[in-house]
Amino acid sequence: xxxxxxxxxxxxxxxxxxxxxxxxxxxxxxxxxxxxxxxxxxxxxxxxxxxxxxxxxxxxxxxxxxxxxxxxxxxxxxxxxxxxxxxxxxxxxxxxxxxxxxxxxxxxxxxxx
Amino acid sequence: xxxxxxxxxxxxxxxxxxxxxxxxxxxxxxxxxxxxxxxxxxxxxxxxxxxxxxxxxxxxxxxxxxxxxxxxxxxxxxxxxxxxxxxxxxxxxxxxxxxxxxxxxxxxxxxxxxxxxxxxxxxxxxxxxxxxxxxxxxxxxxxxxxxxxxxxxxxxxxxxxxxxxxxxxxxxxxxxxxxxxxxxxxxxxxxxxxxxxxxxxxxxxxxxxxxxxxxxxxxxxxxxxxxxxxxxxxxxxxxxxxxxxxxxxxxxxxxxxxxxxxxxxxxxxxxxxxxxxxxxxxxxxxxxxxxxxxxxxxxxxxxxxxxxxxxxxxxxxxxxxxxxxxxxxxxxxxxxxxxxxxx
Numbered sequence: 001x002x003x004x005x006x007x008x009x010x011x012x013x014x015x016x017x018x019x020x021x022x023x024x025x026x027x028x029x030x031x032x033x034x035x036x037x038x039x040x041x042x043x044x045x046x047x048x049x050x051x052x053x054x055x056x057x058x059x060x061x062x063x064x065x066x067x068x069x070x071x072x073x074x075x076x077x078x079x080x081x082x083x084x085x086x087x088x089x090x091x092x093x094x095x096x097x098x099x100x101x102x103x104x105x106x107x108x109x110x111x112x113x
Numbered sequence: 114x115x116x117x118x119x120x121x122x123x124x125x126x127x128x129x130x131x132x133x134x135x136x137x138x139x140x141x142x143x144x145x146x147x148x149x150x151x152x153x154x155x156x157x158x159x160x161x162x163x164x165x166x167x168x169x170x171x172x173x174x175x176x177x178x179x180x181x182x183x184x185x186x187x188x189x190x191x192x193x194x195x196x197x198x199x200x201x202x203x204x205x206x207x208x209x210x211x212x213x214x215x216x217x218x219x220x221x222x223x224x225x226x227x228x229x230x231x232x233x234x235x236x237x238x239x240x241x242x243x244x245x246x247x248x249x250x251x252x253x254x255x256x257x258x259x260x261x262x263x264x265x266x267x268x269x270x271x272x273x274x275x276x277x278x279x280x281x282x283x284x285x286x287x288x289x290x291x292x293x294x295x296x297x298x299x300x301x302x303x304x305x306x307x308x309x310x311x312x313x314x315x316x317x318x319x320x321x322x323x324x325x326x327x328x329x330x331x332x333x334x335x336x337x338x339x340x341x342x343x344x345x346x347x348x349x350x351x352x353x354x355x356x357x358x359x360x361x362x363x364x365x366x367x368x369x370x371x372x373x374x375x376x377x378x379x380x381x382x383x384x385x386x387x388x389x390x391x392x393x394x395x396x397x398x399x400x401x402x403x404x405x406x407x408x409x410x411x412x413x414x415x416x417x418x419x420x421x422x423x424x425x426x427x428x429x430x431x432x433x434x435x436x437x438x439x440x441x442x443x444x445x446x447x448x449x450x451x452x453x454x455x456x
Contacts, residue, residue, distance in 0.1 A: 019234045021207045023286050024366040025339050026422025032207050032234045038179035040207055042365060054280075055288045056233040088233035095241045096229055099251035111252070111260045113170060113198040113224055 014072075017080065018059045019088075020048070031059065043077070052079035058088070138326045144265035144302030144399025151299075151306065153333070153385075153393040154188050155408065156181045158361030158368070159208035162308065162333065164299065165192055167264035172199040173216065174297070174308050174333075175209040179236060182215020188392075189220060196221040199260050199268070200249075201297060202240070203310025204290040205232035208337075214243035222249050226260070228273055229253040230293045254295040256325075265301055265399060271325045272296035272316055283315065284341065291336060292316055298329055302399025307351065309335035309342070317347040330403060331395060332356040332382070338369020338419070348380040355383045355405055357395075362388040367422030374419050384416055 017034040018041070024030055027045040032038060041061075045053060052059055058080035063072040100106060147167030154161040159177030163185075166172075171194050176185060189195070200222050202210045216222065217240075225244055231237070244251050252258075258270040278292035294310030307329040309316075313336055320327060332353040335342035337360040356377050360368040369386065377384050383405075385393045391408025 021232070021234050021236070022288060022290070024422075025286075025341065025370070026365065026367050026424060027286065028366060028423065030207070032179075032236050034235050038207070038211070038236055038239075040179065040211075055290065058233070085233055088238070089231060092231045092233060092238060092241065095238070095245065096227075096231060096251075096253075099241065099244055100229075100253055103250045103252060105250060105252045108252075109255075109258050111199075111224065111258065113172075113260050113262060 014063050014065055016061045016063070017084075018061050020053065020055055020057045020059065022055055029053065031061070033061070043074075048077060049079045056085060056089070058084035139259050139267060139269055141267055141300050142261075142265045144304075146398050147264060149264075149266055149301045149304070149397050149399065150192070151395040152188065152192065153357050153359055153387060153395075154185065155387045155391045156184055156212075156359075158337070158364040158366075159211055160203070160310070160333075160337075160359045161185050161188075161212075162359070163188055163192065163194070164262070164266075164268075165194060166262040166266040166301075168262075170198045170262040170264075170266070171196065172201065172260070172262060172268060173197045174201045175203055175310070176200070176211060176213040176216045178208050178211035180212065180215075182212035182219055185212060185216055186219045194220075196223065198262065199224050199226060201226045201254075201268075201295055201308070202228065203295045203308075204228050204230060204293065205234070205237040205240075206290055206311065207234065207236045209310065210240050211236060214239040217243040217247050217249060222247065224250040224252060224260075226252050226254050226258075226270070226295060228290070228293055228295045230273070230277065230290050232290060256323075266299065267301075268297050268299050269326075270295065270297050271320055271327075272312065274319050274323060278315065284313075287313065287315070287341070294335075296320065298326065301397060303330075303401045304397040304399055304403050305329040306331040306333065306395070307353070308333045311336040311339075311342075313339065313341040314344045314347070317342070317344055321346060321350055328352045330354050331405075334358045334369070334373065334377075336368075337364070337366070338373045338386075340367070340370035340372040343373045343376055345376055345380070348376055348382065353380070353382050355385065355395075357393050357405075358384065358386045358388075360386065360388045364388075364420065365423035367420050369419050371419030374417055378417060386411070386416055389415055 018031040021032040152163040156177035160175035161177040162174040164172040260268040273293040291311040389411035397403035
């Protein structure tokens with residue numbers, strides 16, 4: 001991936017929601033974009049806004065799209081409203097609890113798969 | 114004289130229980146003697162490990178990055194696997210559960226073992242939704258659980274250990290999903306493999322303190338060979354003969370690190386790497402002998418040489434300039450709905 005350039009011709013999607021999936025060695029933040037392809041984007045950690053630079057933080061990315069080449073360049077990274085993270089966290093925890101309840105496997109130790 | 118003898122006996126007993134006593138574990142059934150195969154797939158900068166037990170039971174440990182579902186499903190087809198009995202999601206990062214929803218939709222998965230450490234990414238939500246939609250059994254990992262794949266193959270859960278690690282207990286830059294990875298070991302007769310997810314040194318230390326059974330034939334190296342995993346103490350206790358590092362040829366995170374490669378070599382562990390050797394296959398009949406084969410060969414000096422993490426040069430243009438960026442995003446239906454409702 002490093003060194004590879006994509007020049008998809010399009011003018012779509014100049015603002016995209018993203019979540020900090022993880023911070024990797026070398027202080028690289030890996031962002032998961034809320035697009036169909038679940039694109040992952042590596043960004044230097046120092047470029048993330050203060051207060052939105054940890055795993056699970058929600059962001060809004062803005063891109064400039066070159067009309068001719070279709071190439072996109074990241075213009076800005078903003079923190080998404082705090083409610084975005086809280087809502088997602090709430091949804092995920094509810095879903096986990098529901099799935100665990102449905103499975104009926106709580107407290108079970110030995111599984112014959 | 115008697116007092117001296119008593120002291121020697123007491124010291125001996127203490128040393129035995131502290132350092133040598135085999136850690137307690139489940140009673141293991143004898144191996145059937147037929148072939149168990151473990152395929153560490155070459156699925157980019159992410160883990161995906163397919164286990165095929167002699168009787169045909171299967172497990173998949175992680176499902177690599179988003180978009181790698183086709184590759185994983187193709188591997189299943191290649192080995193004649195038409196279902197997954199147990200999918201272990203070691204932790205909710207996109208390089209481990211990235212294509213889990215694709216796998217769940219693309220084949221029959223019976224049980225999912227999850228760390229239950231939540232992540233607020235679309236990726237993790239899609240994974241949970243796929244479990245729900247397909248009616249897959251969902252199990253939260255706890256030490257002491259065992260999963261019997263028949264024919265004498267047992268997968269035991271060693272971590273996450275309660276109470277789970279919290280952010281303030283971790284190194285700067287460390288994170289809860291990695292630290293609370295599902296760590297398992299597979300035993301088949303005299304063969305065993307430790308599957309560590311992205312567990313780092315603090316998780317290793319907790320397992321050592323807790324007396325987990327760590328000695329194994331093969332180690333799936335934690336966190337793709339990050340310098341923050343695979344401590345000297347852990348390698349000493351593990352007594353591993355071989356180690357497999359699953360990482361992408363194009364990663365910029367410095368995986369595997371030179372430090373870990375040096376520690377493995379100092380511990381006399383033979384190293385295999387998916388970034389250089391492609392898919393790595395381990396086969397055993399449950400005796401001490403086992404075979405490890407690789408998709409392609411790589412020179413020994415390359416295998417012993419680590420990668421350097423890319424540093425921020427955003428004074429110029431940053432990583433984005435390097436173009437780690439696919440086609441323009443099409444907003445997901447959920448995002449579209451959210452955008453419309455907020456306008």
